[in-house]
Amino acid sequence: MTSQVSSPAEAGKGVRRLDRVIIRFAGDSGDGMQLTGDRFTSETASFGNDLATLPNFPAEIRAPAGTLPGVSSFQLHFADHDILTPGDAPDVLVAMNPAALKANVGDLPPGAEIIVDTDEFTKRALQKVGYAESPLEDGSLDGFRLHRVPLTTLTVAALERFELSRKDAQRSKNMFALGLLSWMYHRPTEGTEKFLRAKFAKKPQIAEANLAAFRAGWNFGETTEDFAVSYEVAPAAEAFPAGTYRNISGNLALSYGLVAASHQADLPLFLGSYPITPASDILHELSRHKNFGVRTFQAEDEIAAVGAALGAAFGGSLAVTTTSGPGVALKSETIGLAVSLELPLLVIDIQRGGPSTGLPTKTEQADLMQAMYGRNGEAPVPVVAPRTPADCFDAALEAARIALTYRTPVFLLSDGYLANGSEPWRIPRPDELPDLRVQFAQRPNHTLEDGTEVFWPYKRDPQTLARPWAVPGTPGLEHRIGGIEKQDGTGNISYDPANHDFMVRTRQAKIDGIDVPDVEVDDPHGARTLVLGWGSTYGPVTAAVRRLRAAGESIAQAHLRHLNPFPRNLGAVLGRYDKVVVPEMNLGQLAALLRARYLVDVQPFTQVNGMPFKEEQLAGVLEATIHGH
16 A cells, blocks of 8 residues: 555544555455455445456355365455556455465565454464464564454354344444445445345345444444545546446446447347356346347357347347357357358357366457457457456447448457456446437339349348348248358359358458447557556556656557457557567467468567456566567
């Protein structure tokens, strides 16, 4: 934590002002760390700080209690200025048990604060994670500011009047911890109290018990001598343009973006999906919005889900299927069918660690090649990638624009880091949203030599090369669909070699001709080194670039939203720089595409550990590149 100003003591205690803080809540996967982090984040957002979050939890539904694989954590970085990442290293660690301490203490900088639940540091719990003796007593934590708090005992004592069993009372200790941290950082409390009453509306005693634990934590901070100082982080007034803001996760922003796209296109939204981490939240969210004409269909498997979505596209809906990498593999034949049928279909891939089932709850960017080429035959598909959680809203609208305008399936590549992370989002005004309305075919579009007017389903718009979209049941517009190659124009089955060559090249030309904005380059100093990112690397890369420039280094930055087709100026941009570095959470997939396409000696910097890049890590790599190390 970077201390800036000290202000007079309040209620007998000092108050220190900070410009930013990074807090990590960690505990057993049953300790409610995600809920605790969510509530602290919500209050921080309402207070007006800029923020970024990083939830991190095990893939097992219930890993063995007190073990390292069962540790769940939630990191929050909040500040009085514009920030871009959840932070490299926590200033404060709240560790609910020995496993949480052991799993996270290695990430702490010297002097960080550690708050531990001493009640959980039993001999058995210590042995379970390999501690020969308690780290609270052996001096190994002397480099930190350690706060020993008997969280469990204090929570149980605070809830004595509720006549709960000790086990039930212990479940509220996360609320005690939340109350304590809320006092430490002057967070508002009204939102959390309202939330608890709503969450447990049918169990008022549980609601009151959690409220009591929350208030007890606040009062403990106020009265105990162990916490002599509390901290203030002012609102980030200058970081936000005027508007109405809310905290939003990537999956929620994406869901809202799909609903907005449906409204702007004046088409019903249909989601065909099968639950899969980390995409399931989109299915859950969209199922709540039937009032906006949204239909959600939870299929029996991934293949049925995309088949239903493609059928909905044929029927005139804005069709969406959501999944992660393993689901894309199962959907690939039907996505190829959508390429052949030339129908709009949004394929939302929330990437996670692979291959196969891989790391369901960890993040990765390793599905780019699958999105580009993971179908049989020449089956080109546009690819769009959001860069931040809030940007998922705009990316959904852009994917819908391309799909509807060019009659093609479109990949949207988010990832687990964006999906579960959150940041403030300015709610756009309706007049800021694009007009996505399309015209269905209503009448014949071709005249035969004998003067007969007919409907040719593959007669193309000369500008976009898109074919007409005829809703089934429109009189006179009956037409054949299927996966076998079509004759140009008529859509009849064709095995003619020349026609197949023409259709393959035409489908490719349609994708190549998609109108996408030029890539923008941030280069205030005429640098010779360019760092180029895509997707969720935006935050860490931008933070690293800011750090280097503050230190006097000269470096240019660009970020890709459109990965197929690439922006038309990308080749010229890459050719302007002596060195081009591409950080990505895979083994160099974008770097390989750029090398092949532009014959530029792109230098990949890769990471596949299931976690996002750290600012300091990237800054070091980029600085070494600038100086030729």
